Amino acid sequence: MSIFKKISILFSISLVLMIIIGIWTDNINSKRIDNLIKQKYVKVANEILQNFENKEKIKKILKKYNLKHLKDRVKNSKILFYKEFTFGYITIEKRNFEDEFILEINYLDENYLLKTEDEENLKDKMILNALVFLDIFVLILIFLFLIKLLTPLKQISLEITKFANGDLSRRLSIKSKDEIGQLSQAFNKMASSLEELIKTRQELLKDIGHELRTPIAKGKFAIERIDDFSQKELLKKIFKDLEILTNELIELEKLNSKELDISTFDVETLIIQALNRLYIEDENLINIKIEENFKINGDLHYLSMALKNLIDNALKYAITYPIEIKATKNNIYIKNQANKLNKKIEYYLKPFTQELSQRDGFGLGLSIVNKILKKHNFSLVYEYRNKKVIFKIIL
Numbered sequence: 001m002s003i004f005k006k007i008s009i010l011f012s013i014s015l016v017l018m019i020i021i022g023i024w025t026d027n028i029n030s031k032r033i034d035n036l037i038k039q040k041y042v043k044v045a046n047e048i049l050q051n052f053e054n055k056e057k058i059k060k061i062l063k064k065y066n067l068k069h070l071k072d073r074v075k076n077s078k079i080l081f082y083k084e085f086t087f088g089y090i091t092i093e094k095r096n097f098e099d100e101f102i103l104e105i106n107y108l109d110e111n112y113l114l115k116t117e118d119e120e121n122l123k124d125k126m127i128l129n130a131l132v133f134l135d136i137f138v139l140i141l142i143f144l145f146l147i148k149l150l151t152p153l154k155q156i157s158l159e160i161t162k163f164a165n166g167d168l169s170r171r172l173s174i175k176s177k178d179e180i181g182q183l184s185q186a187f188n189k190m191a192s193s194l195e196e197l198i199k200t201r202q203e204l205l206k207d208i209g210h211e212l213r214t215p216i217a218k219g220k221f222a223i224e225r226i227d228d229f230s231q232k233e234l235l236k237k238i239f240k241d242l243e244i245l246t247n248e249l250i251e252l253e254k255l256n257s258k259e260l261d262i263s264t265f266d267v268e269t270l271i272i273q274a275l276n277r278l279y280i281e282d283e284n285l286i287n288i289k290i291e292e293n294f295k296i297n298g299d300l301h302y303l304s305m306a307l308k309n310l311i312d313n314a315l316k317y318a319i320t321y322p323i324e325i326k327a328t329k330n331n332i333y334i335k336n337q338a339n340k341l342n343k344k345i346e347y348y349l350k351p352f353t354q355e356l357s358q359r360d361g362f363g364l365g366l367s368i369v370n371k372i373l374k375k376h377n378f379s380l381v382y383e384y385r386n387k388k389v390i391f392k393i394i395l
Helices: 003-050 055-064 120-164 179-223 229-257 267-278 300-317 365-375
Strands: 077-085 088-095 101-107 110-115 263-266 286-290 295-298 320-328 331-337 379-385 388-394
Touching (some): 003 055, 003 088, 003 120, 263 267, 267 295, 267 331, 295 300, 300 365
Antiparallel strands (some): 320 331, 331 388
């Protein structure tokens, strides 16, 4: 889960909790204030009733509590208190969305419909509600600020991913003076150093490969003039090994920087391409089973090279033939009757490692296979079952 999703989830939880707390606080305050108001004006109503015959006294009471006469009834009001008695009733109502209350006192044939002034308690409640909404607003601002602050991380992640995939020219343009800006500058310095180092190494290997091929070609030409057959074959073998080693080293280096040429092809095409690289004269050495001719998205050149290396190893180390190539459900199996590997598979995925030193080759085959599959985000699995060595490519 990305950091932006985590922040969004935390913000949503905080916002919901803030709203719930605000609503809960508002309800509690509303009930408390309504009770206080009800008690206050019930007391006022009783005081008026006790002095109902004394008009002057009633005027003083109304002035004392800032009560004003109301001509018409108010619609959309909420009844907080209602009480009937022998010769009349008392009603206390609250006007919706306002701070005023309506006090109605009916006694015999007389009726007092009174309006109160704004209540300080209600003003306090409104202030509390405003503070809650202000907290929510500030929380939203903090969330937006964090998103803006962390937005460069997306760019950093994208550029680092492109750099890791082989685009060595990627750089960050973040100029802020905080830790993210420092990280950007550090990445740019590191990227420049790595780009220069990798280019220098590539040029060196390219030059070495070019320079080695020339003397190898001259040596192979000179061998033809040697009359001693045994010496001639030995030198041919030496120059052939040198040529193979040079090509494998250059190919291994290309994998570190070259972009893949992605296309779509079926597994049958891949197997045929890999076999064409081996130039196998006896087809009975290999048994092919394609149970499902599934599609593959990848670089046909490199994947066929990887499959060729696995088939070549299977042929090289097999005790009995044929070896088996099987394709089914996005997996390719290469099986042969052979001895179990003495070490874990990770050991053989390193360059210049072999099972038996007397075998041909330089121990680069599985290393190249591993690099190709990793570059495709595929994987290689080794198993030893029923006296068979099994390599499985999971596509």
